Amino acid sequence: MSERRVLGGNQHALPASIFADDMSYVALGHLHLAQKVAKKEHVRYSGSPIPLSMSERNYPHQILAVEFDGSNIKAIEEIIIPRCVDMLKVPTKPASLDEVLATLKALPDDELPREQQPFLEVHVLLDKPQALLREKVLQALEGKSVRLAKITPHYSQREQQDSLQHRRLSEVSPQQVFALSWNKKFDGEPTEAIAEAFETLLTQVEEQE
Template sequence: MRLLHTSDWHLGQTLHNFDRTHEHQCFLDWLLETIVAEQVDALLIAGDIFDNSNPSAASQRQLYRFLQQARARAPQLDIVIVAGNHDSPGRLEAPGPLLEAHGTKVVGHVVRGADGGIDLERLVVPLTDRHGAVKAWCVAIPFLRPGDVPRVDLAAEDGGPAAGAPVDAYLSGIALLYRQAYALARTRCANGAGNQAIVAMGHCHMVGGDSSPDSERRILIGGTEALPSSMFDPGIAYAALGHLHLAQKVGKQEHLRYCGSPLPLSFAEIGYQHQVLRIDLDGDKAKEIVPLHVPRAVELLRVPAQPAPLTQVIAELVGLDLPDAPLHEQPYLEVRVLLDGPEPSLRAQVEAALEGKPVRLAKIEPSRRVVTAAGVDAALSLDQLAQLQPDDIFRRLWQQRFGDDAPADQLAAFAELMLPGDGARDREAA
């Protein structure tokens, strides 16, 4: 049986206010062709399908059109979707009955019965091959909040915690839920025909996972951020994880994987090789895991590669030679400038240097040489802070950032800002 693992599509995401619908559609078109070409039996989408909990109608149409086309092109394809921390569980599950009729199972949140017990049945999903035979069971766990996890009797768990050891009810509850769902999946395997595998899905931050700067929202609940890989039973053939945008193994274990995002979601991801993962199951084990690299529809550029003085930056921008392209295919540009002091005309100079070039200016990233002058205290006492006036703080900040005294015109401008609300009218009247 062949699986395809993807996550973190973030449909509807904008990059510094530039719409990315074209890039997402290019990925979905490529994914559709890949499903057909690779003869995939099941597609696992491990959360953060949308970029926010209130996605646009266009983003939702993009998702549902893809699901419809995937099922039409690959009639036996099973699709399993779990919600991520960016998704609205209820919104994602709303069309569930319609989607299930066309081979797509959506698990947005944990459901409890009248007795308060968790409905484990809906978390264990059968996966069938192209002939309709069940070859695997998917433990499909969405992003979990404290109210989603079962309450744990910590004193009864494995004989109770070691004396003095810290106990985290949230972590323990997550581990218990995975164990309960896995046990149900094992029962399904025992009652099924042949040697069936168990695959897990989750949207979480695992211990040791490498984050992508600038593009991932930290998951921090009750002081807990990262989860241990020990929550996955050794009998699990593969764990399809979402949340971290950099493709990686968890704890150096081949079968515990983040596939990463299919698109670069910030300039920090310029160097990432974005991908989906193809998993071939043989009985109850993963026989082979192969990355399939996603083509980049729109390039991201950083000019220069490292921050440089403004004159050098302008020269590089003027010399930038790019092929003509329609607006939606033009590369995004981050300009990195090293400044010695304030440069009020920075954007105007950059835009002038780019005039007529087929590129989209997404971001200007200024950095400054920080020189701390001798005699400037690193910290002040509370009494000293209480005695400072706003202009004193302004002077100190200027000195700390630029290593020199604040110019008279900047001090005057700051003083004008600090005037009472009617100061401008008072001056006009005078």
């Protein structure tokens, strides 16, 4: 039921040349992340004013203020929108379940209205699938002013390689493919900055498709 399942690749893509030179400004929508089209200052996606996924946690969302002098653009100002609800990643790097649960229990007990509670993404390092993982995380968060948005399990490279070896590419996530490729080339896990950059690129590709 999603348009991403209907549109195939760039079959529906249109060239930037469809926007005539005498157009003063073209404001496009739908894509989450702000960007210029074909490096044209006057053809832009302003992007979503709020985060629409946890991968956009560190992205500076914005709106654009366009000032005209007659039919000519006088100025384009990027206005960064303050984040009214925080987005947390705990821990900053995947850790064992015991460490994660201890970290969650150590979160402050601030009593905030639900609409002000931060969204939380939990990353857990596992040797194998863990029964009742969500229940254990929720139990550790009892009394905490956070909203659990996502639990992301991570497995050892050996475990991932063994489990993915006989699976089709369509059955694995882009993140798993990226992590395995990175490990094979650099013998280790990608840094948080690299992982977040990959998530941003993945979001852009998915939206453009």
